[in-house]
Amino acid sequence: MKKSNVLMTKDKNHETKTISFLSSRNVHMCKSLFEKKSNAISKSLTMTEAQEIENTEEEIPEIHDTEDKKVPLVFVPYPEKIVVHFRPVANAPILKQKKFKVGSDKQFFSLVVFLKTQLKQSPQEELVGCSKSKLLTRYILKYHIYCNQAFCPEMDQRIGDLYECFKVSTELILYYSLTPAWG
Amino acid sequence: MITFVFFLPKNLRVKNCFFFVENNLKSNLNNNNNNTLLNNCNNPNGTNPNKFKTVKKKKKKGNKKFIKKKKKMNRSNGDHTKNYSFDLNFALFSSNATNVQTKLDMDFRDRIWNGKVAVLFSLAEHEVVSKKSPAPVLSLLPRMSYLPLVTDHIRNHFIPHAPALQDGMWFECETTHHVLKWHVPIGVLYDICVPLHYSTPWHIIVHFQSYPDRPDVGRCDHIDVVKRTYFNALKQALLLGYNSVNMLVNLKKEDQDQLWSSVVQARYDLYFSIQNLMFDPTKEDQSSKKLLKYPFRIILQGFDRDSLDGVPIQRPVEVPSEKDGRYKTLEQVLKPILPGILEIVESEKTVALAEKSVFIKIQGLNVPLGSQMSWLVKHMCHPDYFLYVVIVKISKK
Numbered sequence: 058m059k060k061s062n063v064l065m066t067k068d069k070n071h072e073t074k075t076i077s078f079l080s081s082r083n084v085h086m087c088k089s090l091f092e093k094k095s096n097a098i099s100k101s102l103t104m105t106e107a108q109e110i111e112n113t114e115e116e117i118p119e120i121h122d123t124e125d126k127k128v129p130l131v132f133v134p135y136p137e138k139i140v141v142h143f144r145p146v147a148n149a150p151i152l153k154q155k156k157f158k159v160g161s162d163k164q165f166f167s168l169v170v171f172l173k174t175q176l177k178q179s180p181q182e183e184l185v186g187c188s189k190s191k192l193l194t195r196y197i198l199k200y201h202i203y204c205n206q207a208f209c210p211e212m213d214q215r216i217g218d219l220y221e222c223f224k225v226s227t228e229l230i231l232y233y234s235l236t237p238a239w240g
Numbered sequence: 241m242i243t244f245v246f247f248l249p250k251n252l253r254v255k256n257c258f259f260f261v262e263n264n265l266k267s268n269l270n271n272n273n274n275n276t277l278l279n280n281c282n283n284p285n286g287t288n289p290n291k292f293k294t295v296k297k298k299k300k301k302g303n304k305k306f307i308k309k310k311k312k313m314n315r316s317n318g319d320h321t322k323n324y325s326f327d328l329n330f331a332l333f334s335s336n337a338t339n340v341q342t343k344l345d346m347d348f349r350d351r352i353w354n355g356k357v358a359v360l361f362s363l364a365e366h367e368v369v370s371k372k373s374p375a376p377v378l379s380l381l382p383r384m385s386y387l388p389l390v391t392d393h394i395r396n397h398f399i400p401h402a403p404a405l406q407d408g409m410w411f412e413c414e415t416t417h418h419v420l421k422w423h424v425p426i427g428v429l430y431d432i433c434v435p436l437h438y439s440t441p442w443h444i445i446v447h448f449q450s451y452p453d454r455p456d457v458g459r460c461d462h463i464d465v466v467k468r469t470y471f472n473a474l475k476q477a478l479l480l481g482y483n484s485v486n487m488l489v490n491l492k493k494e495d496q497d498q499l500w501s502s503v504v505q506a507r508y509d510l511y512f513s514i515q516n517l518m519f520d521p522t523k524e525d526q527s528s529k530k531l532l533k534y535p536f537r538i539i540l541q542g543f544d545r546d547s548l549d550g551v552p553i554q555r556p557v558e559v560p561s562e563k564d565g566r567y568k569t570l571e572q573v574l575k576p577i578l579p580g581i582l583e584i585v586e587s588e589k590t591v592a593l594a595e596k597s598v599f600i601k602i603q604g605l606n607v608p609l610g611s612q613m614s615w616l617v618k619h620m621c622h623p624d625y626f627l628y629v630v631i632v633k634i635s636k637k
Contacts, residue, residue, distance in 0.1 A: 130543060130580035131553065164551065166455040207485050208475035209468070211423055211552075213456035218554045222480055237468075 135161050135217040139229060143172065146203070146234035150176050156228065161217030165210050169202060172233060203232040203239055349619045352603050353508040355383040357430045358441040361391075363398045364412075367449055374401040378441060382506040383427030383603065384623050386470070387411060387420060388460050389504050394446060402448040408459060410451055414443035418550070419452045422460045423469045428628045431601045432541045432550070435632040467500055470624060477535040477625035480556065481617075487518040503623050511623065531559050534573065534617055537626050540581075542633035553577065559614060570600075570616065571609035574629070581631060585609070601630045 138158045145151050152175055159168060204210050205223050220229045232238070362376040377397055381390050395409055411420040413433040420429050434442050451459070460466060475485045488496070495514055502510035537552040557573050560566040575582045581598060588596050599606060603620050621627045 128580045128583055130578065131540075131548065132577055132579055134555070162547065164456055170455065204476075205479060207479050208472040210476065211469065211473065212458050213421065213551060214554065215551055218552075222554060222556050 133161075133217065135221050137161060139217065139220045140227060141168065141216070142228045142230045143175075144230060144232050146232045146238050147236070149234045152176070159216060161215070161220060163216055164212065165214045165216060165219065166212040168216060168231070169200060169212070172202070173200070201234050201237055203234070205230070206232060207239055344618060350508070352620055353384060353511075355427065355603065356380040357383055357426060360441040360443045361394050361398075361446055362414075362443070363401060364445050364447050367403060367447060368401055369403050370401045374398055381426050383425065383430070384508070385426055385503070385506050386424075386466055387422045387426060387429075388463065388466050390426070390506075398446055398448070406448045407451045408448075408461065410447050410457075412445045412447060414445050419454065419457055420444070421457055421550075422466070423458070423473070425622045425624075425628065427603060428539065428622070428630060431604055431628075431630040432539060432632065435541075435599055435601075435634060463504075470500070470503065473624035473626065480533055480554075481531055481535040481625065483532050491518065531614065531617070533558055534568075534613055535621070535626050536573075536617065536629060538574070538577065538629045538631060540631050540633075542635065543581075544635075557613075568613045569610050570607065570613055570629075573613050574600075574609070578631070584633075597634055599632045599634070601632065602627065 137160065139161045140156055141159050142156050143152055144155070154175075157171075159171070202209060204219060205225075210219055216229070223229065357380065358378065359381055360376050360378050363374055365373070368374070374397065377394055379390075379394070391409070391411075411422075412418065413420060413429075416433050418433060420433075430442055458465075471488075475488060478485050478488055491499075491514075495517060498510060499514045502508065502514065533556050536557075537554050539550065539552055540548050541550065543549060555577055557568070557577075560568060571582070584598050585600065588598065593606070600609070601607070602616060607616070617627050
């Protein structure tokens, strides 16, 4: 790795730029190629060689594509994990950590349950003698979580869909309060 | 035990049957009113026998007229299905024209909004406490309403037969055994559960015990919970569609209350008057004038995967600018979101309706893919401003 780095710093031509775009794995490949070459050829890779490597790299994922080229029933535009930013409203307790990465495939209620565990309000203190999941369903109603300072999403909505519709830059901002805040 | 037997023509849909019943009831009511008016006007004293005779004659005439009217009504009702389908075809045809259709088809919208669903309610067998099991209740529920708003009489009917210790009323579909989500409009639930057999009423089982332990269903202890969720859904649709909720927030409180009461009472003339207030063209606020994104939700059913079925899909799809007369069709909207499903639909294009496996439904109607999206949003959306597109796959044995 060190060698290749030195190589790249030595000549600052436009040729080396193409190499810098390659991933670390490519650099390794460059290195091995480079060692095989005789010393008679110049110590830096030429433009054509770099392109060749790029081409061979591109071919590999293409083969993978043909293997699972099945059209998905539902196209998913959002990433697998998205950033959710929690903000308190009025006298709601403050979280130590405000941003979390959440699986976008989950439904909104999982986020509500998660927030409750984060706020460390153990449900056992309030209600005794109920099954755990029943407790959760009862508990959800006591919290108000707003999206975009406007509305409470429904419990069965997908987090990814909310992110896709109402994201601010690259995160979904949710406001939580103990009392109804907006409407 | 009393059993009700309804003979319905096979080719008539339940919805149309209701039109039939409703119109007859209306004509009856009108006629009764006329008769009472006649009596009041012509027979103030009731002393003159001649006068009395004339009144009787008039009454008879009135009855004859009424019979004629009724015949006419029946005829017109017989043609109703034809008219209905014709209207739909015509409207969708015209929406295929190159020009963007902006005029609102009031008649079509009213018919859509007044659609009703025949439902047969019965109490779950294992929850019957009394010696005789209670008679099932048949009732017509408006498509645009929500289950907790229209089931008070059902609760009152079944509660004497149910155990004393109760855990909230909830509903289950008899054929598919789905727990019915109360925050989804009744029409959408009907389309999900009853994709094909229109001729029989939708059978729902009423439960009073063991409320489902599902956090995505949520509890509905009070009507205020429904109100809150309704307004939240409305705001979400407005924020998605117009990028602003000002038109709703800036309404007077009385108007907001009236909007809610119009939803509760299923009085949609009232609803439309408030809607006109919200989207008043003379208002200074420009945000309420232009639809930016289509507010719609897709609900899939029968695709054999728990992660897909029943969970609404909601994606931002931008409205093309109307300047060049461009518009998006339903196909153009659905294809990027559901590439796999649209492939199945296209492969079945030439197949007869009865043999298809995938149905795309809005408000219970099989909508052609070429129909204009903004037209659909305007005419066929629900009170929460979302257009619910239900896609049902039927597995064939």
